[in-house]
Amino acid sequence: xxxxxxxxxxxxxxxxxxxxxxxxxxxxxxxxxxxxxxxxxxxxxxxxxxxxxxxxxxxxxxxxxxxxxxxxxxxxxxxxxxxxxxxxxxxxxxxxxxxxxxxxxxxxxxxxxxxxxxxxxxxxxxxxxxxxxxxxxxxxxxxxxxxxxxxxxxxxxxxxxxxxxxxxxxxxxxxxxxxxxxxxxxxxxxxxxxxxxxxxxxxxxxxxxxxxxxxxxxxxxxxxxxxxxxxxxxxxx
Amino acid sequence: xxxxxxxxxxxxxxxxxxxxxxxxxxxxxxxxxxxxxxxxxxxxxxxxxxxxxxxxxxxxxxxxxxxxxxxxxxxxxxxxxxxxxxxxxxxxxxxxxxxxxxxxxxxxxxxxxxxxxxxxxxxxxxxxxxxxxxxxxxxxxxxxxxxxxxxxxxxxxxxxxxxxxxxxxxxxxxxxxxxxxxxxxxxxxxxxxxxxxxxxxxxxxxxxxxxxxxxxxxxxxxxxxxxxxxxxxxxxxxxxxxxxxxxxxxxxxxxxxxxxxxxxxxxxxxxxxxxxxxxxxxxxxxxxxxxxxxxxxxxxxxxxxxxxxxxxxxxxxxxxxxxxxxxxxxxxxxxxxxxxxxxxxxxxxxxxxxxxxxxxxxxxxxxxxxxxxxxxxxxxxxxxxxxxxxxxxxxxxxxxxxxxxxxxxxxx
Ligand SMILES: Nc1ncnc2c1ncn2[C@@H]1O[C@H](COP(=O)(O)OP(=O)(O)O)[C@@H](O)[C@H]1O
Ligand SMILES: [Mg+2]
Numbered sequence: 001x002x003x004x005x006x007x008x009x010x011x012x013x014x015x016x017x018x019x020x021x022x023x024x025x026x027x028x029x030x031x032x033x034x035x036x037x038x039x040x041x042x043x044x045x046x047x048x049x050x051x052x053x054x055x056x057x058x059x060x061x062x063x064x065x066x067x068x069x070x071x072x073x074x075x076x077x078x079x080x081x082x083x084x085x086x087x088x089x090x091x092x093x094x095x096x097x098x099x100x101x102x103x104x105x106x107x108x109x110x111x112x113x114x115x116x117x118x119x120x121x122x123x124x125x126x127x128x129x130x131x132x133x134x135x136x137x138x139x140x141x142x143x144x145x146x147x148x149x150x151x152x153x154x155x156x157x158x159x160x161x162x163x164x165x166x167x168x169x170x171x172x173x174x175x176x177x178x179x180x181x182x183x184x185x186x187x188x189x190x191x192x193x194x195x196x197x198x199x200x201x202x203x204x205x206x207x208x209x210x211x212x213x214x215x216x217x218x219x220x221x222x223x224x225x226x227x228x229x230x231x232x233x234x235x236x237x
Numbered sequence: 238x239x240x241x242x243x244x245x246x247x248x249x250x251x252x253x254x255x256x257x258x259x260x261x262x263x264x265x266x267x268x269x270x271x272x273x274x275x276x277x278x279x280x281x282x283x284x285x286x287x288x289x290x291x292x293x294x295x296x297x298x299x300x301x302x303x304x305x306x307x308x309x310x311x312x313x314x315x316x317x318x319x320x321x322x323x324x325x326x327x328x329x330x331x332x333x334x335x336x337x338x339x340x341x342x343x344x345x346x347x348x349x350x351x352x353x354x355x356x357x358x359x360x361x362x363x364x365x366x367x368x369x370x371x372x373x374x375x376x377x378x379x380x381x382x383x384x385x386x387x388x389x390x391x392x393x394x395x396x397x398x399x400x401x402x403x404x405x406x407x408x409x410x411x412x413x414x415x416x417x418x419x420x421x422x423x424x425x426x427x428x429x430x431x432x433x434x435x436x437x438x439x440x441x442x443x444x445x446x447x448x449x450x451x452x453x454x455x456x457x458x459x460x461x462x463x464x465x466x467x468x469x470x471x472x473x474x475x476x477x478x479x480x481x482x483x484x485x486x487x488x489x490x491x492x493x494x495x496x497x498x499x500x501x502x503x504x505x506x507x508x509x510x511x512x513x514x515x516x517x518x519x520x521x522x523x524x525x526x527x528x529x530x531x532x533x534x535x536x537x538x539x540x541x542x543x544x545x546x547x548x549x550x551x552x553x554x555x556x557x558x559x560x561x562x563x564x565x566x567x568x569x570x571x572x573x574x575x576x577x578x579x580x581x582x583x584x585x586x587x588x589x590x591x592x593x594x595x596x597x598x599x600x601x602x603x604x605x606x607x608x609x610x611x612x613x614x615x616x617x618x619x620x621x622x623x624x625x626x627x628x629x630x631x632x633x634x635x636x637x638x639x640x641x642x643x644x645x646x647x648x649x
């Protein structure tokens with residue numbers, strides 16, 4: 001599903017060069033639930049952004065769902081994000097001036113679905129996160145946990161191959177965080193690959209596989225339970 | 238195209254809509270009316286006086302002997318000199334020329350009775366050389382005959398046997414005729430109630446203008462020439478027409494030459510007709526120039542307002558733009574978003590602006606007698622302002638399109 005080989009990411013400003021990822025190799029199988037942990041500044045977000053085609057890597061190779069993404073045009077990358085990827089952000093990133101229905105509609109419009117197809121998908125996605133009755137509400141009228149559930153619905157509506165969640169529970173209290181985690185587990189159970197960055201050891205422990213990033217490198221690979229059939233990740237030498 | 242969600246976003250943030258909408262509306266209302274007035278003024282700049290403008294100059298002289306006979310003799314001597322001078326086509330004594338802003342006017346009638354049917358007309362003095370001296374377009378009849386021309390002093394009536402009138406004056410005098418030539422041989426009446434006199438129309442000239450524009454009457458096209466040599470107190474005015482190529486020489490040398498003929502008077506600097514015309518158009522030019530400045534400034538303010546507000550929105554929505562990019566928007570989608578948003582707001586402003594433009598025009602019509610605004614100006618102005626608004630929004634919209642998708646995760 002996702003394979004990075006000897007990937008590197010260097011941020012260059014005129015003053016400094018930051019090697020955010022170095023000799024970074026990882027393989028994620030279809031259907032996995034990967035929890036990514038690591039200290040602040042270790043490169044977790046950089047990994048997620050490159051995995052999600054939000055940023056380009058500076059070296060090595062990255063193959064996503066059978067496509068080598070190096071050198072793809074911006075247009076093509078946008079289309080892949082739209083069709084294959086779902087994003088969940090720490091800050092929810094809902095559009096404040098759109099109601100829930102229109103928020104979930106955003107990626108579907110870029111996809112070019114017709115109105116009835118969009119409506120069907122929006123309603124079923126909102127249903128799935130338990131907010132169908134609130135579709136005319138605006139984000140500011142919801143709690144943080146509810147907002148994150150709308151964001152999950154928005155990510156789900158496009159039926160992505162991979163869900164990328166960068167600290168999805170970072171802004172939530174533990175009860176809300178558990179509710180969000182349960183939804184993610186349900187989605188994963190239905191077959192969607194999930195990669196989630198988290199600082200919460202309890203949530204990380206619930207994932208099928210843990211990846212630890214330190215100083216831009218995958219230094220520790222552990223499965224929360226041994227013998228998982230899909231945990232065949234390749235560590236850098 | 239995501240018009241409905243954009244529209245609902247716009248309506249949820251009415252401050253921007255009201256600011257830009259009102260600005261567009263006001264700009265449209267003022268600019269369209271100003272452009273229309275500018276257009277009228279610029280049309281004035283193309284006015285033709287109906288004379289050979291490029292080759293005519295006037296000369297004023299003062300300080301003649303105060304008795305009539307000596308003055309008349311001086312005028313004849315001056316005209317003799319001018320007519321014989323190389324480079325001069327023709328010359329005559331007159332009172333004034335078209336577009337000079339000063340001259341004589343009177344009311345004349347088509348009938349003896351003073352029953353209110355009359356026209357305002359400019360009165361010019363001319364002799365048998367009128368048509369050659371001014372290069373007039375004589376479309377019917379004849380020029381004055383030498384025998385018809387009489388000296389005239391201020392204390393006399395305007396009595397004469399013959400007049401030459403402009404085509405427009407002929408049509409205005411005799412509403413029943415449909416071609417000006419049909420006025421030939423008819424009588425034009427003038428004089429006080431108990432002392433009426435008439436003159437026969439012997440010639441019709443086309444296109445010649447009065448010295449000024451009437452505010453309410455059509456006097457600008459109404460001209461009556463009387464066969465008189467004006468001997469007005471102690472000064473005289475000559476109209477001189479030069480041969481092509483001799484104009485500059487005449488303009489430079491004619492004054493000292495005439496002054497030398499008689500050292501007992503002052504000959505003023507000659508006035509070239511193109512300068513007379515220039516002075517006549519000064520007001521129109523100034524008005525057009527001022528309004529053009531106003532229009533340019535308004536459009537500039539409008540552009541800056543749109544650039545400013547859209548820039549503010551782009552900055553304010555940086556994270557939203559990054560999020561949209563992350564969710565699959567292409568750069569083109571982001572560009573289109575801001576252009577559509579601006580077009581919607583501008584369109585609403587333009588709709589209000591059309592109403593405001595008509596209201597402003599209504600007021601101008603009743604207060605200043607401006608003509609009614611043609612639809613073409615309104616439609617053209619509305620379309621122009623929409624295009625300008627979209628062009629202005631392009632600048633910040635392109636900046637929005639360049640916001641990287643990583644902003645979605647990097648900004649909090
Ligand atoms: N746009 C950028 N320009 C320069 N340096 C960056 C940029 N983004 C991240 N970094 C640096 O890259 C390193 C990894 O950052 P990040 O991936 O955000 O870490 P994490 O998400 O694990 O906290 C940090 O040192 C950070 O300062
Ligand atoms: Mg991070």
